[in-house]
Amino acid sequence: MLDILSFFIISGLIFIVVTVTMPTTPDLFMIIAFLFLIIPTVVALIQGAPFVPTPMKAAKKLINISGIKKGDKVIDIGCGDGRLVYLAAKEKEADSTGFELSPLVYALAKIRQLLWKSKAKIKFGDFRMFDLSTCDFIVCYMLPETLNNFVPKFEKDMKKGAKIVSYAFQISRWKPVSIIASDPGEAISRIYIYEIGKQYKN
Numbered sequence: 001m002l003d004i005l006s007f008f009i010i011s012g013l014i015f016i017v018v019t020v021t022m023p024t025t026p027d028l029f030m031i032i033a034f035l036f037l038i039i040p041t042v043v044a045l046i047q048g049a050p051f052v053p054t055p056m057k058a059a060k061k062l063i064n065i066s067g068i069k070k071g072d073k074v075i076d077i078g079c080g081d082g083r084l085v086y087l088a089a090k091e092k093e094a095d096s097t098g099f100e101l102s103p104l105v106y107a108l109a110k111i112r113q114l115l116w117k118s119k120a121k122i123k124f125g126d127f128r129m130f131d132l133s134t135c136d137f138i139v140c141y142m143l144p145e146t147l148n149n150f151v152p153k154f155e156k157d158m159k160k161g162a163k164i165v166s167y168a169f170q171i172s173r174w175k176p177v178s179i180i181a182s183d184p185g186e187a188i189s190r191i192y193i194y195e196i197g198k199q200y201k202n
């Protein structure tokens with residue numbers, strides 16, 4: 001509820017600032033562009049994480065070391081251009097789904113899906129609106145503060161034994177079951193794996 005409220009407040013503020021500072025009265029096209037493209041993109045930036053893709057080398061490593069098996073349900077909670085879910089589907093034959101809040105980035109993911117010829121599903125929207133109870137793995141590349149904000153959703157929805165594999169950033173409230181450091185000369189960040197049921201610090 002708070003998210004929806006803050007979405008409308010932020011959207012309203014952006015719209016007012018742009019309308020007031022525009023030299024001419026906005027036409028219908030501008031209004032539609034704002035409502036459907038620019039506002040949700042800015043809100044995604046403010047509320048979630050900016051679109052910065054996991055380096056491909058790191059994405060491949062993440063998928064390979066995560067323990068994902070054929071048929072596992074894998075979710076990327078902010079999929080960007082879709083690379084993690086496409087890799088999970090291609091390399092592990094996982095049943096993978098990516099959520100993306102920013103319409104422009106979502107469009108990019110859909111274009112990349114054609115290039116990858118991927119069977120992974122890409123859904124537009126805030127992943128918090130969706131049920132995570134059947135998922136076996138969450139893969140993500142999100143800022144630490146954002147990850148901590150998502151903890152109540154993970155705790156409420158996710159089943160025991162399900163894993164969260166996070167590139168570069170830790171969930172500071174939780175204890176990882178493993179930390180995968182980069183190999184010498186690899187120049188990628190660490191990967192943190194959390195398991196529901198084993199996540200609490202003593």
Ligand SMILES: C[S@@+](CC[C@H](N)C(=O)[O-])C[C@H]1O[C@@H](n2cnc3c(N)ncnc32)[C@H](O)[C@@H]1O
Nearest residue numbers: 048049051052053054078079080101126127141
């Ligand atoms: C740092 S990028 C990572 C992209 C991709 N997972 C990767 O590893 O290459 C984070 C993405 O998450 C999206 N995002 C942030 N919060 C979200 C939310 N609540 N629901 C869906 N997408 C979200 C952002 O729009 C951004 O594209």
